[in-house]
Amino acid sequence: MGPIVKQSINTSNVLCVILGGGQGKRLFPLTRDRAKPAVPLAGKYRLVDVPISNCINSGFRRIYVLTQYNSVSLHRHIAQTYNFDAFSGGFVEILAAQQTAKCASWFEGTADAVRKNLEHFLDHDFDYLLVLSGDQLYRMDFRLLILQHMQSGADITISTIPMPREKVPQLGIMRIDSDRRIRDFAEKPTDPELIARFKLPQEWYAALGIVGDSELYLASMGIYVFNRDVIQKVLAGNEPDFGRDIIPHAIKEYKVYAYIFQGYWEDIGTIKTFFEANLDAASELPRFNFFDMTAPIFTRARFLPCSKVNGATLDHALISEGCIINRATLIHCVIGLRSIIEEGAVLRRVVLMGIDYYETEESKKICESKGIPKLGIGRNTRIEETIIDKNVRIGDNVVITPHGKPANFDHELYYIRDGIVVIPRGATIPHGTVI
Numbered sequence: 512m513g514p515i516v517k518q519s520i521n522t523s524n525v526l527c528v529i530l531g532g533g534q535g536k537r538l539f540p541l542t543r544d545r546a547k548p549a550v551p552l553a554g555k556y557r558l559v560d561v562p563i564s565n566c567i568n569s570g571f572r573r574i575y576v577l578t579q580y581n582s583v584s585l586h587r588h589i590a591q592t593y594n595f596d597a598f599s600g601g602f603v604e605i606l607a608a609q610q611t612a613k614c615a616s617w618f619e620g621t622a623d624a625v626r627k628n629l630e631h632f633l634d635h636d637f638d639y640l641l642v643l644s645g646d647q648l649y650r651m652d653f654r655l656l657i658l659q660h661m662q663s664g665a666d667i668t669i670s671t672i673p674m675p676r677e678k679v680p681q682l683g684i685m686r687i688d689s690d691r692r693i694r695d696f697a698e699k700p701t702d703p704e705l706i707a708r709f710k711l712p713q714e715w716y717a718a719l720g721i722v723g724d725s726e727l728y729l730a731s732m733g734i735y736v737f738n739r740d741v742i743q744k745v746l747a748g749n750e751p752d753f754g755r756d757i758i759p760h761a762i763k764e765y766k767v768y769a770y771i772f773q774g775y776w777e778d779i780g781t782i783k784t785f786f787e788a789n790l791d792a793a794s795e796l797p798r799f800n801f802f803d804m805t806a807p808i809f810t811r812a813r814f815l816p817c818s819k820v821n822g823a824t825l826d827h828a829l830i831s832e833g834c835i836i837n838r839a840t841l842i843h844c845v846i847g848l849r850s851i852i853e854e855g856a857v858l859r860r861v862v863l864m865g866i867d868y869y870e871t872e873e874s875k876k877i878c879e880s881k882g883i884p885k886l887g888i889g890r891n892t893r894i895e896e897t898i899i900d901k902n903v904r905i906g907d908n909v910v911i912t913p914h915g916k917p918a919n920f921d922h923e924l925y926y927i928r929d930g931i932v933v934i935p936r937g938a939t940i941p942h943g944t945v946i
Contacts (some may be wrong), residue, residue: 522570528670529626641653667768670734671772680701783930838855854890856893860897864900884940891906925938
């Protein structure tokens with residue numbers, strides 16, 4: 512198959528479904544009180560803002576978000592953020608898992624979540640169902656994906672990304688022929704002989720638009736396009752998951768093609784990937800550009816004042832609205848909304864998610880009388896390699912560092928995951944504490 516020929520498409524023929532994810536165990540404790548797509552990102556966003564924004568920027572405005580676990584804050588965020596006018600016909604709507612007279616079970620996988628809402632989807636007029644993940648960071652024009660799907664005559668198209676050999680055991684990979692049709696699929700393979708069969712031929716790189724000569728494999732991004740009739744057929748059984756169950760069988764029965772995406776893409780599945788993706792946003796040349804206004808990432812408008820910096824030292828710091836920073840030192844940090852950082856504090860490689868409200872003077876006095884720290888980061892406190900969730904009180908003269916500790920550890924005040932300290936939402940770290 513040749514290159515995609517750009518042409519206008521009818522965006523009203525596409526219905527988008529964003530999967531809210533499971534329990535998010537690998538992102539615990541950030542998912543202790545919220546769904547994975549509701550986890551804050553880059554200071555002011557939520558993870559779910561990324562796929563929703565990609566849909567809106569692509570002209571697709573009929574969007575469902577399927578949720579199940581800890582979904583209250585996700586529901587609130589979407590309700591307060593995405594409201595289209597009455598004449599556009601667009602919507603972003605939550606469909607929560609529920610027990611009904613027909614089905615008493617919860618979502619058991621990605622395919623099962625779509626299956627249990629399929630009747631609702633089929634009430635809409637659409638030709639193509641676009642299925643997305645709610646916890647990935649990337650920027651994609653989905654119109655190009657739909658165009659290739661239409662031009663290839665595909666029943667199903669899977670968005671893929673070239674990946675190096677060392678990442679193959681963590682991903683679902685596929686083998687294609689020269690016209691991009693998928694001929695084989697393997698979920699997280701570890702056998703070297705099996706992996707070798709999936710290597711992308713280097714002589715195809717030019718035709719596929721791939722730059723370089725390194726050894727590459729095509730990995731699934733968990734992004735699927737289904738024809739309307741095909742989604743009904745592939746979900747007729749009871750297989751729970753798209754990647755593990757539906758796709759391997761569909762390759763044998765249907766025309767399944769790969770759309771090859773080349774750009775930044777990160778699956779925010781672990782504490783380490785979440786931490787590094789956030790800190791990268793504060794780098795000089797971030798791999799994902801939040802400043803690209805040709806396809807902006809949308810989020811809730813909060814109408815906060817500008818951040819105020821009183822004599823601080825800043826080096827590669829991303830600072831959100833409504834913050835007050837008093838003569839502190841921030842090195843490679845992401846600072847969330849309404850954060851308060853007191854004099855003498857030193858933060859190095861810290862993701863601070865911020866505060867949901869400004870503490871009143873009366874509350875500050877009551878806390879002070881009880882020896883409880885105020886909301887924010889106290890005086891002369893040193894923190895490094897740490898994620899600090901929302902509404903945390905960290906006192907004066909506190910030290911927080913993962914150095915010299917196990918890579919994974921649970922404590923009543925904090926957690927360590929992948930060698931990164933995580934202070935959970937609403938925690939209080941007393942004055943003088945050393946972690």
